[in-house]
Amino acid sequence: MTEQKRVLTGVTTTGTPHLGNYVGAIRPAVAATQEAGVDSFIFLADYHGIIKCHEPEQIHESTLAVAATWLACGLDADKVTFYRQSDVPEIMELNWIFNCICAKGLMNRAHAYKAAVQANVDAGVEDTDHGVEMGLYCYPVLMAADILMFNGTHVPVGRDQIQHIEMARDIAGRFNHRFKELFVEPVAMVDEHTAILTGLDGRKMSKSYGNTIPLFESEKKLRKSVMKIVTNSLEPGQPKEVEGSTLFEIYQAFSSADEQLQMRQAYADGIAWGEAKQIVFEAINAQLAEKRERYAELTANPSQIEEVLQFGAAKARKVAQERLNQVRDAIGIRALK
Numbered sequence: 001m002t003e004q005k006r007v008l009t010g011v012t013t014t015g016t017p018h019l020g021n022y023v024g025a026i027r028p029a030v031a032a033t034q035e036a037g038v039d040s041f042i043f044l045a046d047y048h049g050i051i052k053c054h055e056p057e058q059i060h061e062s063t064l065a066v067a068a069t070w071l072a073c074g075l076d077a078d079k080v081t082f083y084r085q086s087d088v089p090e091i092m093e094l095n096w097i098f099n100c101i102c103a104k105g106l107m108n109r110a111h112a113y114k115a116a117v118q119a120n121v122d123a124g125v126e127d128t129d130h131g132v133e134m135g136l137y138c139y140p141v142l143m144a145a146d147i148l149m150f151n152g153t154h155v156p157v158g159r160d161q162i163q164h165i166e167m168a169r170d171i172a173g174r175f176n177h178r179f180k181e182l183f184v185e186p187v188a189m190v191d192e193h194t195a196i197l198t199g200l201d202g203r204k205m206s207k208s209y210g211n212t213i214p215l216f217e218s219e220k221k222l223r224k225s226v227m228k229i230v231t232n233s234l235e236p237g238q239p240k241e242v243e244g245s246t247l248f249e250i251y252q253a254f255s256s257a258d259e260q261l262q263m264r265q266a267y268a269d270g271i272a273w274g275e276a277k278q279i280v281f282e283a284i285n286a287q288l289a290e291k292r293e294r295y296a297e298l299t300a301n302p303s304q305i306e307e308v309l310q311f312g313a314a315k316a317r318k319v320a321q322e323r324l325n326q327v328r329d330a331i332g333i334r335a336l337k
Contacts, residue, residue, distance in 0.1 A: 005038050007189070008152030010045040010085070010143075013062040014053040017069045018212035019284070020197040020205035023253045028191065029156065030074045040080040041150050041316070042070065044309075047085050047092070048142065051135040067305045069215060072295035081319075083312035085146065090320035095145040097327060101174050102141050110140050111163055144168035148183045149320050156189040180330040182323070197253060198246040202230050216295045219285060226250075226281040227274075236272035247273075247280055254283040 009029050017026065033040040044066055049059050063084065075082060085091060107113065113136060117128045143164050147155055148171070155165055165188035172183035196204060199211030206212065213225045229247050234240055242248040242264055252260055263279065298305055328334060 005154060006041065006150065006152050007032060007038055007154045007156065008041040008043075008147055008150060008186075009156055010043050010048065010146055011066055011070070013044050013046045013049040013059055013066050015058075015062055015207045016065045017215045018205060018207070019215055019250070019253075020199070020212065022069075022073070022215050023197055024158075025156070026070060026073050030070070032156075033075065033080050041152060042075065042080055042082050043088075043146070043316075044084045045146070048139070051133075051139055064299060064302055064305065067309060068295050068298040071298055071305065071308065072216070072291045074291075077308045077312060081150075081312055081315045082308065083316040084309050087309065087313035088149075088316050088320050090317065090324045091142075091145050091149050093324060094149050094327060095142050097331065098141050098145055098148075098171050098175070099138065101178060102144075102171055103174075106167060106170060107137055107140065109163075110137070110167070111160065112139060113137050140164045140167040141171070144171045147186050148172055149323055150316070151184045151323070152186050153184055154189045155186050156191070159190060162188045162190065175327075175330075180326075182326055182330060198249055200225065200228050200230065200246075202246055215288070216292045219289070219292075222285060222288075223281045226277050226284065229277065229280075231273045231276075234270075234273075236275075237270040239270050240267040242267050247276055251280045251283060254280075254287050259283070 009025075011025075029040075029042065032038060033042075044063055046059060046063055049062065053059055067084075070082070071077070113132065116132050116136065120128045120130050140163075144167060147165075147168050155168075157165060165186055169185040172185045176183055199205035199209055200213065201209065201211045203209050203211060213222070217225070229250070231245070231247060232240075245267070248263065248267065251263055255263070263276075266276065266279075
């Protein structure tokens with residue numbers, strides 16, 4: 001059983017990372033890998049990606065973009081286990097084993113499945129399972145396999161994902177009780193202080209809303225995006241409130257406490273929105289400029305990223321093969337002697 005703190009993070013490969021992903025997940029996760037006594041596993045969840053995305057090229061291109069983003073943002077592949085989910089086939093075998101012990105009723109309670117059923121009910125569709133595929137329905141089982149294969153002790157998640165960690169705990173407990181105690185029951189790590197950025201239109205920054213600022217777009221495009229951030233109609237010289245200001249919220253994520261005090265004063269003094277947006281752009285650009293350059297180098301050389309992922313897969317499979325051998329033995333699938 002794993003005694004060391006092992007933090008496991010999965011990143012779905014269905015899009016291009018944006019500022020909200022960077023502030024809410026990538027930056028804190030990379031910082032956490034540098035803490036003493038923490039064993040970090042970070043993986044590209046490409047099999048999870050095909051649950052909702054049925055565009056092969058998007059999955060492929062996103063895999064490149066996401067991997068390059070993490071590496072450009074300072075992830076040290078020598079210090080963490082950084083791998084692609086599909087390169088560790090042992091996970092899929094464990095997924096099947098867990099399917100054989102997971103109660104159907106547990107999956108019936110999954111938020112994503114219930115939401116799909118409710119959408120059919122609201123639309124007056126007679127078959128409440130219309131459009132529901134098994135990938136969506138069994139998604140929490142695969143997530144449990146991702147975590148338990150490596151006995152992740154702590155899993156950083158948003159509040160909407162806590163249920164999946166509870167399900168992984170349930171599956172681990174069932175296996176331990178029915179066969180042999182092999183799995184640690186993971187703990188959800190929910191950082192209440194993690195920044196959730198607002199998008200260009202004032203709603204949560206999300207690809208589904210089309211209101212994101214891509215993380216590594218060009219400097220020119222970044223400035224153009226910042227200039228599109230919605231503000232009110234107050235004129236220059238009129239005092240402005242920082243509360244409820246999307247512009248100030250984003251600035252907070254890329255500035256020091258002293259800089260934020262200065263910006264608060266500038267708001268109170270009636271700074272013009274154009275000037276405020278220029279300051280915000282400069283703050284974001286200062287933090288991302290070197291990373292953007294590194295990202296461009298990486299994406300121009302995909303084979304370099306592939307090499308890093310294969311290195312990580314070899315480390316991950318060493319752990320996974322040992323765990324799967326223990327699991328197989330526990331359930332009675334072993335060599336005849």
